[in-house]
Amino acid sequence: MQFLKVHGAGNDFILLPDLQDAHPLTSGVVRALCRPHLGLGADGVIRVAPPRKHVHADVFMDYWNADGEVAEMCGNGVRCVAKYLADRDPAGGDVVTVDTRAGVKTVHVSRDAHGRVERARVDMGPPLVGKVDEPLEVDGDTVRITTLSMGNPHAVLMVDDVASVPLADIGAGIGGHEAFPEGSNVEVVQIMDRRTLRGRIWERGVGETMASGTGAAAMAVAAAVLGMAERQVTATLPGGDLDIDWTDATLWVTGPAVEVATGNLDETWLTSIR
Template identity: 40%
Template sequence: MPIAFSKYHGLGNNFILIDNRHQAEPLLSQAEAIEWCDRNFGIGADGVIFLLPDTNSQESGQGNGHVMRIFNSDGSEPEMCGNGVRCLAKFMQDLEIKPIAADPTNGQPNPHYKLQTGAGLIGLQLDADGQITVDMGEPHLLAKEIPTTLVDAEEKAIAIDLEVAGQTWQVTTVSMGNPHCITFIDDVAKIDLAAIGPQFEHHSAFPQRINTEFIQVRDRNYVKMLVWERGAGATLACGTGACAVVVAGVLNNVCDRQCTVNLPGGDLRIHWSETTNHVMMTGPAVKVFTGLQADGIN
């Protein structure tokens, strides 16, 4: 049977979205997701996102009764994806899934969704200007939470020297439900991302591989970012990465808690709340096209 899909992008980070609410398991295998993501022989995407049912959260009143799962273009399954979850919120709107009503008295000025992800329950606010604000939750900083062997398990890896490709890089690690390694440099234009990115991703210090962000600080509330994503390679944007960058910037005293992160695909606005410790991410999500894939499943 043909499978209906929609393609969306968040700042050029692009995904195939599948309405998978009628069954608990993804309609595609990881091998099929690789084929669909192929930019020459498939639809072309950085990953495939499935909107699945979650009767447990629906019955408990936590969330809208939906789960997000994602397969990267290499078939791996990350815990979460910041740009992808914004695309999923827009997809849910287009499917006419009713959001939770706004409740200004409870800190919810706009309609919103709540989704279960591999990184936990995520809140998605549908802003009046069409942007989507995502409550990305609290960052995790202990080495065991990344995970990384750069420091002892109960320590934080902040401004630690790491040898990669014959060069010493000063890195900070942050988990936003998925692992990130951030390094601050003078000029992102000088980075050969295709050469250096895989060497960070597969470094022995990161037993579950790593997403890597190369950051040029323009001022305390504006930074430029290049990213090499675990399982996807060079992408135009990474939402969890942008959140991790601002956390790392604050920890290294190079940026403020409210900061714009400029990526090749555009800007994300990030706020790491000193009150709640939650990281909020605001950015767009855009539908590109819809279609039917005839040969996705045998």
């Protein structure tokens, strides 16, 4: 079975082309693939399959987090899916539609001088804002969070210095809080200026990641609704920058999409973990 190792701003994935829909994933396979040292190591697995609910889309993104749980959406992952398709069909145009569990995402790709996709711009759809600057008691301390959905749940915490935040503890405390029965992704955000945010992301089912497309979008929305930033910002994350443009109609995330390697999974190993 073929695989690709891909990443968007350091948020890395194992991409499995399965356009015949012949290789459904299991939690055990996903966990084994994502495990460092003993597997390939990644934040998640993306199976590229035929479209499901939205049959007019080009493909379905079957996305799983590293813990073996299905996830609704992945902003960096959908850019990597678009790159995979557009690089292999350069005559097919520069717009890719991807069916996800959070609806169809339209992706506009940008190519380098050799025709390879290097960046992509994703129409994420409008955010659904929940509670704004809401107090939440976590492990005896009170923090103030803004909650919203980008097709998946987010809780955003504004801080003075992202580097000093014990994100493993805060992320687990907020993300696993009873206020979020299904769990939540957690972002900590430092305002650099009204058009620049610095952030770190704790991803549900993964832990801290170098970037997240939906997480960067959540950071931007929270900063805007709190009056701390404009609706068009750059989110600087450990893995690189993502550009966010929140319009009246939708929200766009623009960032890199990189293919690192291709290969084939050993069938004996794959059979042993199924």
